[in-house]
Amino acid sequence: MQDNAAVLSKLNLYAKLSELHDENPFKYKSFITAAFNLKKIKEPFNDLDENSLSAVPGVGKSVLEAIRNILSTGSFKALDACVEKTPIGVVDLLNIKGLGPKKVKIIWEEIGIDNVSDLLDACRQNRLVETKGFGLKTQAEIIKSIEFSFSAKGNWHYARLLDLCNAFKADLKSTFTGFQVEFSGDFRRCMPTMNHLICVTTIDLLELVEYLEAQETEVEVNDDEISFLFEGQIPFTMICTDSLTFNRVLFETTGNSEHLKLIGYQQEDSLSFTSEEDFYKKKELPFIIPEQREGLNELEYNIIDQHFIEYGQLKGVLHNHTNYSDGLNTLKEMADYAKSQNYQYLGVCDHSKSAGYARGLDEDRVFQQMHEIDELNAKMSPFKIFKGIESDILSDGSLDYSDDVLSKFDFIVASVHSNLTMSEDKANERLLKAIENPYTTILGHPTGRLLLMRSGYPIDHRRIIDACAANGVVIELNAHPYRLDIDWKWIQYAQTKGVKISINPDAHEKMGYHDMYFGTLAARKGGLLTKNTLNSLNLQEFEDFLSKRRSLKNI
Template sequence: MEACQSGQVAKIKGFGQKTQDSIILALEYKASNQGKWLYAEIEQPAKEILDRLSKSLPEATVAIVGDFEMEAEIIESLTFLIGSDNAGHTLGEINKVDGLVQDTNVLSPYRWEGHLATPEVKILITIVPKKDFIKQKLLKSASKAHLLSPTEKGQPLGELFYKATFNTEEEAYEAAGLPFIPAPLREGTGEVEWVKTHSLDELLTLEDLKGPLHNHSTYSDGKNTLKEMSEFCKSEGYDYFGIADHSRSAFYANGLDEDRIHQQHKEIDSINESLAPFRVFKGIESDILTDGSLDYSDEVLATFDYIVASVHSGLSMDINKATARLLKAIENPYTTILGHPTGRLLLRREGYPIDHRAVIDACAINDVVIEINANPWRLDLDWRWVRYAMDQGVMLSINPDAHEKAGIAHMKFGVIAGRKGGLTKEMTLNTKNGEELASYFENRKRKNNEHDAKGS
């Protein structure tokens, strides 16, 4: 960083001011995220500590609250709430819990601060009287916007929660004249109005997904063969598996040229014969080039069941250039799914800026599905845009971007992100069974053929 700030890097042959500025931005971004964790990274340690605290405090009530309870994609600290009428004894027992390291510079009769021994996640524990446990759990597991939402009588939710005493969270929402709203949905993004006319049963669950549609194999940069990935998905109970290896422009990822596409399609036909009724769908992750075009001819694109269109290069774009690039790709009649729309890598790389409304509106016009890339480092489309997408009639697809069998399990984190944004089963592409999805792809291809016929 010092070399960049002093201008030394810009003077090196092959670098320059623009490269130096990019390095500074990347280093600043990394520094700003120190001490932050992905939800997926600390999910297991958090649940283990919750279990240890509960076992060590059998007379108390223990819960995780805050960002983790709300299933935020990035976590800065793990916050626990303990209902106990003997705070002194409780604090003593907390210090006996294996894996917790107290910060002795911060001492309080009702609050414990420290971190996990490994990973070194910051830990905050608050002790409240048992009678206040539910109200405090509600107040500490909701956004400010959610708590400011008015009840039927005009009173903010947060004020109602604070002034009354409840035995359960469900009871608190009933007092507000509302169905129960789970913590992950308490973001103030329309969930209060939504639950008045909808059921939580409409929300997507992991069990609703019939198969993953963005995956890679050893044909490109995956670790497992196409057959291994297909057989694994079948063994996991899925109806189908969609292969979307990298396209020819992704030479760094062993992207497929036309000859290898033909080879892969022949293997898929063979696998489909042997694994029927399980089905492998023929897809490709086609690179969106800098001018917004896809990196195969229409004749080649027409050989696939579906196309995932994604940006992988030329990421340094302003909002106008990035948006225009995506819009052109969306308008391509062969684009079925828009992959990881901003290219972000959480805590590692900031995504390129896009006009989300313009992109989503274009997907609505062109009948393009938007991916929620379920890789924990991506979770892109961001959950904050899910409700807007659904309101425009745009379907979403939960895709793990799996490069090995174990990566299929990342579907779970895509579901978490989707549900947080209010994603329903009905608006999720891969809740369709194999026959329904095949018909969906065939109908899109028929429209493409009609489009081509009119063009000629």
């Protein structure tokens, strides 16, 4: 039996869908009015006779019939007909707060987007800004609303939690004095997404409970643990301890159980635990940085004198978009900001010509941009802008311009943006052909995944990495916190094959450069060494890298 809420949601869905499909406005407006007024009724609709339902404003013959049908079968004919001609992803779009049928119609029919994850991707690439009826503000609201719907499913991106966690710590610091507090678990291990937070602190449990309750947070106390919903939705456990055991508890809750097993952590170790560094030393093990404590092969690749990449070691910023294609800032603004952030070079990679949705550059625009780069370089030296392009990998694996045009770029990021639904074989063939193209310098976001939203096309990572090794192609670690693609788990394999990784922000506005912070965290988690990070090269080294590659490839 359908309850009232289910009936109302079907009536509303029908109203939205029939507006989307340009049906009779009087009809769908009567459904909206009816649903609005029916909401005030507390008794189950099923217990009401026809006369009392008809007395509700807006409930005419067709609404009444619809209600009767929903109650008995769960749907009604007109709704079924509408659903039939609407892709399921478009129905999802109608559920996004702030998107009415009119806007969804434009998104679907004019921009060509028919599902939520593609819409989020498009927003991130500023593709909505120039469409009539949309603007930066609407775009930002849509992103927020989509993010909210994902977190409602119980998972959060690291990047989204970072600010909340820092604010929480700062708030504790302004309230309490002389205490330790540290986030632990998945957060300290820099997992790209997580479904709960753990934090260890020396603040007195009762005082902490009082502090939380004063903020109207409902808490549950279990021994030395306080659990509550952070920001009203994120499961959060705080473990209260004293300063003597703080380090031990932090250690025990950071590494996952496989890591603790791998390093042979036992009950007796806990008795003499002083610090993390000390513990690994006593066990004659290399120190494992928190983000790597996953119980995989971290003991094998942590050998003496390893230097994992650090954010401050990145000297250049590659793969960025300007307003030549779908970026927000001008080429000059992007360059000035990169220079002001002490980067030695910038790689501009706007979209290529077949990326019509992103105003991809035809040959004339490419040459126009190259000319502007030359002019800026003359003024900004020793800072240097490299001429790049994010060339679409077409369905058959070829790149998007003739060899003659391709040869004029300093470097090329080759990425898949279209026809993402493909079998693993097809995806492999497509990528392999692009990797074998002598003009491909970097393979961009290798799987096309969007964390928590879209899993990406399936690829045989080993085959792809092997091909990159054979062809001297660098693999991108796309640093956007929704992508982090290539996945950190494949970095070790790439390194053993001698493949370099480039931590690229894929910035669509100048502030996007800062996403390289998240890329660096993922890179460190995967154990990426500084010497294998392409954009840790200084300007001279990067130029040498490019020219050596050119002569090797004979291009």
